[in-house]
Amino acid sequence: MALVLEHEQIASSVFRLLVKDSGNPKPGQFYMLGASGEGMDPFLKRPLSVHDANGDEVEFVYQIVGRGTKMLSEIQTGEQPALEMFGPLGRGFEFADENSAFIGGGVGVVPLYYAIKEFKRNFGKKAVAYLGFSGETFLVDRFKAVCDEVIVNVGGYITDYVDREFVQYYTCGPDPMMEAVAKLLPDGAKGYVSLEKRMGCGVGACFACSVRVDGKMQRVCKDGPVFLAKEVF
Amino acid sequence: MDRLKLDFLGVEMKNPIIAASGTFGYGDDYRDFFDPSILGGVSSKGITFNAKDGNSGIRVYETPAGLLNSIGLQNPGIAGFITDYLPNMRKLGCALIVNLGGDTMEQYIGALEMLEGQEFDILELNISCPNVKSGGMAFGMKAEDVFQIVSESKKNSSHKMMVKLTPNAFNLVDTAIAAQEAGADAVSLVNTFSAMAIDVNNKKAVFDNVYAGLSGPAIMPIALRMVHQVSKALDIPVCGMGGISSAEDAIAFMMAGARCVQVGSIIFRDPNAPVKMIEGLRLFCEQEGLTSLSDIVGII
Ligand SMILES: Cc1cc2nc3c(=O)[nH]c(=O)nc-3n(C[C@H](O)[C@H](O)[C@H](O)COP(=O)(O)OP(=O)(O)OC[C@H]3O[C@@H](n4cnc5c(N)ncnc54)[C@H](O)[C@@H]3O)c2cc1C
Ligand SMILES: Cc1cc2nc3c(=O)[nH]c(=O)nc-3n(C[C@H](O)[C@H](O)[C@H](O)COP(=O)(O)O)c2cc1C
DSSP: EEEEEEEEEEETEEEEEEEEEOOOOTTTTTEEEEETSSSSSOOEEEEEEEEEEEETTEEEEEEEESSHHHHTTOOOOETTOOEEEEEEEOOOOOOOOOEEEEEGGGGGHHHHHHHHHHHHHOOOOOOEEEEEEESOOOSSHHHHHOOOOEEEEESGGGGGGGOOTOOOEEEESSSHHHHHHHHOOOOOOOOEEOOOOOOSSSSSSSSEEEEETTTTEEEEETTTTTEEHHHHH | TTOOOOOETTEEEEESSOOTSSSSSSSSSTTOOOOGSSSSSOOOBBSSSOOOOOOOSEEEEEEETTTOOOOOOOOOOOHIIIIIIIITTSSSSSSEEEEEEOOOHHHHHHHHHTTTTOOOSSSEEOOOSEGGGGGEETSSSSHHHHHHHHHHHHOOOSEEEEOOOOOSSSSSSHHHHHHTTOOSEEEEOOOEEEEEEEEEETTEESSSSSSSEEEEEGGHHHHHHHHHHHHOOOSOOOOEEEEEEHHHHHHHHHHOOSSEEEEEEEEHHHHHHHHHHHHHHHHHHHHTOSSSSGGGOOOO
16 A cells, blocks of 8 residues: 555656655665556565655656556555555665766666755755756756756767766666676776666575675565675676 | 473573574564563574575565565674674574574584584584585585585584475475485474565566575474474474464463474564563463473373
């Protein structure tokens, strides 16, 4: 049972979902959401990153990919017994008092918004967002409201536009994009990547989402989803 | 007296709900939802002699009302388990079951020897693992193999031993009887059903290992029938599992002959499921005027 405050389509297959929740997530954390209520199909919940949050609301932005997200998109506003969620989960981003680049691809841009907001709330340094989309763009105006600079690319490689001077960066998107980012920035730069992997439990209990990071098997849901770029790529 | 309390192999349990191996990590991951001490017990992730990274490729895949898994027993190995996890698991505040798997008889024995002198309540011998020497056929498939692995394991362990049977056995009841004859103190069943999924668009098996294990509510009626059959055939206690998702399901397994039950996949969907089940069991006792829930064991 969840209380849905707002739910709207913001691009052809992208939705914004605002839900009542007082979990006080940190940037980079995620929730597990499911729309089948008492029914058992789909069986598992879906991980979605926190796009924004304040004391008693949390916002998600997701793309319809398959059955789970399709069912989620059909949820109406109001008290919704069919919508079940738990979180916040995982380890989020760590910020530093440095000019920082936030590089996202596709729905990978989603968690960067809350990250930038929190970064700007705590530090006086510059936040530059690099947002890459394959087709339609979304959320760009929101980023413009919180960033010092926003660079958008459609259909190309966002990495071609990233300033190589940054020593602190955050990236979320397709693996090849994140790897390109990690290779692009100087060796001394501190980068964080947010990984996506199929999950079972979302809390670290089942070892379904394990990846090799820093030479050992780590769980994306519990040890991540945010990892140090140099330990992943 | 608490109506849910029971004695299982001399271990006092607060209630018959045990977190199933592989679905509850090492007992701490669900602390944000409930304190594990409310459970009857916890069975650890399957441990093997050597550390394992687990399987490559996709490890979980949904099916209607269930899931296929091919985790591949990712675990730190017995030595790592003993130093890094067991001490904390001892403090969980409920019955502690250590689940052990292996690729060879020698590995089972080696791990059991290392567990000698370690304090925990019950050893759960997972014999669903492929036996390298039998061309990868699981130890639990044939009665004679079960007899051999269980009797050797018993010889090398002073812990109470619960043998976890595989539902894929050629003849499940025969393997259960073999476990009992070899000295098992109890059996638990079922482990996952061998199953598969195909990605028809890419024309390939979903799992790198091709086959994976099916669990969750989808298997419940078959698991229930198996628990019933095995309970009727054995004198030693049975711990039942397979798709339990509610107090009602747990009660059905107990009526079919299980003294206690394990709860696995459902927790992925609803982390509070065990809490709700325990409440439901209590309510059932009140409604039925039962002074002890154990009175329903095997009534069917
Ligand atoms: C930590 C994390 C945060 C995420 N945040 C967002 C977000 O903010 N917005 C967004 O649009 N998407 C996000 N995703 C991806 C999102 O979880 C998947 O798109 C979604 O699970 C697809 O479910 P489905 O039922 O629609 O698709 P199906 O393909 O039908 O799903 C089948 C199964 O595969 C899993 N799955 C499929 N694609 C992915 C994927 N990319 N990552 C993980 N599991 C997957 C599903 O969870 C489900 O168990 C995130 C993924 C992770 C791991
Ligand atoms: C992700 C996952 C991992 C599992 N790992 C183990 C394991 O390590 N050892 C074991 O004996 N059983 C393991 N199992 C099997 C469960 O303990 C249980 O026997 C089975 O899932 C049936 O119960 P369920 O339908 O309630 O999940 C695992 C099951 C799942 C879903």
